[in-house]
Amino acid sequence: MSLSDNVYIVNFFSIYLSDMARVLGFLGSARKDGYTVKVLNEALEGAKSVPNVEVELVYLLDYSFGPCTSCYECIRMPEHRCIQQDDMGFKGEGKLWKKVEKANGFIFAAPVHFWSADALTHTFIERLYPFLWSGELKGIPAATITVASNQGFQIVANTMLCEWAFTMVMKYVGGLPVHVAYLDEALPRARYLGMKLGEAALKDEKEGRKAPTDEEIWLYYQDKPWSVFPNYIENLTMGTRDPKLSIIKRALALGTFKRKEAIELLKKADEEFDNYAHYYSLNDYENALKSLVKASAFWTHATWKEFLEEQLIKAPPPKAYRPLEGTST
Ligand SMILES: Cc1cc2nc3c(=O)[nH]c(=O)nc-3n(C[C@H](O)[C@H](O)[C@H](O)COP(=O)(O)O)c2cc1C
Numbered sequence: 001m002s003l004s005d006n007v008y009i010v011n012f013f014s015i016y017l018s019d020m021a022r023v024l025g026f027l028g029s030a031r032k033d034g035y036t037v038k039v040l041n042e043a044l045e046g047a048k049s050v051p052n053v054e055v056e057l058v059y060l061l062d063y064s065f066g067p068c069t070s071c072y073e074c075i076r077m078p079e080h081r082c083i084q085q086d087d088m089g090f091k092g093e094g095k096l097w098k099k100v101e102k103a104n105g106f107i108f109a110a111p112v113h114f115w116s117a118d119a120l121t122h123t124f125i126e127r128l129y130p131f132l133w134s135g136e137l138k139g140i141p142a143a144t145i146t147v148a149s150n151q152g153f154q155i156v157a158n159t160m161l162c163e164w165a166f167t168m169v170m171k172y173v174g175g176l177p178v179h180v181a182y183l184d185e186a187l188p189r190a191r192y193l194g195m196k197l198g199e200a201a202l203k204d205e206k207e208g209r210k211a212p213t214d215e216e217i218w219l220y221y222q223d224k225p226w227s228v229f230p231n232y233i234e235n236l237t238m239g240t241r242d243p244k245l246s247i248i249k250r251a252l253a254l255g256t257f258k259r260k261e262a263i264e265l266l267k268k269a270d271e272e273f274d275n276y277a278h279y280y281s282l283n284d285y286e287n288a289l290k291s292l293v294k295a296s297a298f299w300t301h302a303t304w305k306e307f308l309e310e311q312l313i314k315a316p317p318p319k320a321y322r323p324l325e326g327t328s329t
Contacts, residue, residue: 021205028121036147040109046194063087074130088127105201112148135320138211141200142170163226243277262306269298
């Protein structure tokens, strides 16, 4: 056997046994040489500095995909894939979909448009909907970057990206809201964020992805830019933040829900929301959060039974979605 044969064999094994982690950086800006890509590139360099991490910059505009069409086929089919004939569809054969499912970490880099994250990034996130049902992305590390150059609102936009990562049960590693007025300061921070994301992605590859429970992820996001308290409370109390004025109590009092199963779930949601309010009043935030997670799961399933199951989706919620096991009162 010659030396070159040995080199070939070593290369073969280093490729196949190296446990390379893959980080994808999604650029929402149409400007391939703009400000957002500058920050994203720095973050990707940071990720690449972690041994055994490879990175790819994904120009979202180079792929063909549009908004979700609300067909709900991804919920009904057992494989939970998208049936649109585009790069995020073809029942899991889409070009971009294939990249997404092989990744160990994401960086979402959004330019600030209309004081918010840009529409392309939002559209892309929307098309990740099938993964919500399969649960495959639960626990994947994610980082976010927002870049503004005019009025600003990069912080609002970043909070929005963090909220989307929460809804997808992603492990939020960190976020970097940037205005180009402080680009010099932002670039080293982007590199550091990328490095942290790279390390988390490597762990994802080496140790395997562990889907967090709802309770774990809700707690995890408590110190992130988008946190459960007070946002989720505002949502369930129709903006009042007063538990006595919850949307659940209103529905029970006015008989808004008609289906027996839905009403039963609603009653359980109400009990758990009362428990939340009780613990919260005692400053027992840990138990308050536990009760809130349960209330939210019951509420989600109640609304599914009442409004979605027959009218819209024509299927029960998939197993991975807001599991009720262990949530009984
Ligand atoms: C439709 C549109 C809306 C925008 N809205 C905002 C805004 O709300 N705040 C802001 O600071 N910049 C705004 N901008 C400017 C972008 O933030 C600017 O393009 C920024 O540098 C993003 O990075 P880029 O160079 O990758 O495009 C907007 C740009 C576009 C095209």
